[in-house]
Amino acid sequence: MPHARVQVIDSHTEGEPTRVVLDGGPDLARHAGGPRPSVAAQAQVMRDRFDWFRAAVCNEPRGNDALVGALLVPPALPDAVCGVIFFNNVGLLNACGHGTIGLAATLRHLGRIGVGTHTIETPVGSVAVQLDPQGGISIENVPAFRYAAGVEVPFSLFGEQRRVTGDIAWGGNWFFLAQDHGQDLSLRNLDTLRAYCLALRAGIDHAGIRADPSLGRGEIDHIELFGPPTRADCDSRNYVLCPGGAYDRSPCGTGTSAKMACLFADGKLRERQQWRQESIIASRFVGSVHLRGDLLIPTIRGGAWVTGESSLVLDDSDPFVHGIR
Numbered sequence: 231m232p233h234a235r236v237q238v239i240d241s242h243t244e245g246e247p248t249r250v251v252l253d254g255g256p257d258l259a260r261h262a263g264g265p266r267p268s269v270a271a272q273a274q275v276m277r278d279r280f281d282w283f284r285a286a287v288c289n290e291p292r293g294n295d296a297l298v299g300a301l302l303v304p305p306a307l308p309d310a311v312c313g314v315i316f317f318n319n320v321g322l323l324n325a326c327g328h329g330t331i332g333l334a335a336t337l338r339h340l341g342r343i344g345v346g347t348h349t350i351e352t353p354v355g356s357v358a359v360q361l362d363p364q365g366g367i368s369i370e371n372v373p374a375f376r377y378a379a380g381v382e383v384p385f386s387l388f389g390e391q392r393r394v395t396g397d398i399a400w401g402g403n404w405f406f407l408a409q410d411h412g413q414d415l416s417l418r419n420l421d422t423l424r425a426y427c428l429a430l431r432a433g434i435d436h437a438g439i440r441a442d443p444s445l446g447r448g449e450i451d452h453i454e455l456f457g458p459p460t461r462a463d464c465d466s467r468n469y470v471l472c473p474g475g476a477y478d479r480s481p482c483g484t485g486t487s488a489k490m491a492c493l494f495a496d497g498k499l500r501e502r503q504q505w506r507q508e509s510i511i512a513s514r515f516v517g518s519v520h521l522r523g524d525l526l527i528p529t530i531r532g533g534a535w536v537t538g539e540s541s542l543v544l545d546d547s548d549p550f551v552h553g554i555r
C-alpha cells in the first residue's frame with residue numbers, strides 16, 4: 231500500500247502537548263511561490279490546500295483534541311533559525327506560546343539550538359526564544375495589547391440567559407478574558423467550564439463582536455477565565471478554552487500575554503514585574519512585560535519536556551488516513 235511517513239517529536243509544556251513535524255510535511259514554500267515566502271504566506275497555503283495534513287497529524291486516530299501541531303518551515307527573516315506554523319484539531323493557530331517553548335525544547339533535544347537567544351518566525355511575527363545555561367526556556371512573544379475593556383456579552387447557558395463582562399486582548403491569538411464569571415476553576419468542574427466557555431463564545435459570535443481583522447482575521451476564538459490561585463507561588467489561576475473545544479493544560483502563553491496586557495493597561499502590572507499564572511492543572515508560567523517604544527512585549531517562562539520521537543504512517547488504504555474530522 232502506498233504510504234507516507236511523517237517524522238515527529240512530541241513534547242509537553244507545563245502539561246500541554248506539542249507535536250513538531252520535522253519531515254514529511256507539505257512543501258508550503260514551493261506552493262507559496264516567490265524566492266523566500268514569509269511564514270504568513272506559507273500558512274495561507276496550508277489553510278487553503280493542506281488542511282488534510284493538519285487533520286492527519288492532530289486529529290484522532292494519530293492525535294487528540296488537546297494536541298498542537300507545529301510544522302517547521304523555511305523562514306523569510308534572515309536571522310530566524312526556523313519558521314513555524316501551529317495548528318490544532320480544527321485549524322491553524324496564529325501563534326502559540328506553549329508550542330514555541332515546546333519547539334525550543336525539541337530543537338535543543340536535537341542539538342539544533344543551544345544556550346542563547348534564537349529567533350523563530352511565526353505567521354504573526356517573530357518570537358525570540360531564550361535558552362539559559364540552567365536549562366530554562368523563555369520566549370519573548372509578539373507585542374500584546376488590550377483591544378477593548380469592559381465588553382458585556384449576553385449568552386444562553388443550559389436555557390438560561392446570562393451576561394458576563396470582560397476584556398478583549400491580543401497576545402498572538404485573540405482572547406476574551408473574564409474575571410467575574412462565578413465559575414469554580416477546578417478540574418472537577420471541567421465539563422461545566424467547557425459548556426460555559428462554548429456558550430460564551432457563541433454569545434460573542436451572535437453579538438457580532440470581533441477584534442481587529444488585520445490580526446488573525448479578528449476572530450475571538452479563545453476564552454480565558456480567571457480566579458484565585460491554589461498555589462502559594464502564583465498570582466492567579468486560569469481556565470483557557472482553545473478554538474477546538476479542548477482546554478489548555480498549560481496556563482497558555484498567548485493567553486498569559488493577553489492577560490498581562492490587560493493588567494498593564496489597568497496599571498496593575500508594572501514593566502518587568504513578575505506575573506505568575508497557574509493553569510487549571512496547577513502548572514505555571516512566569517511572565518513579565520516591557521516596552522519597546524510603544525509596543526508592549528511579553529516574556530513567558532515555562533518548562534517543556536520531550537515525550538516521544540516517532541514516525542506517523544499515512545497509509546492510503548486507511549479510511550482515517552487524514553484523521554477523523
Ligand code: PYC
Pocket residue numbers: 246298323325326327328329403472478480481482483484485
Ligand atoms: O500557549 O499560546 C498558547 C496556546 C494557545 C493554544 C494552546 N496553547
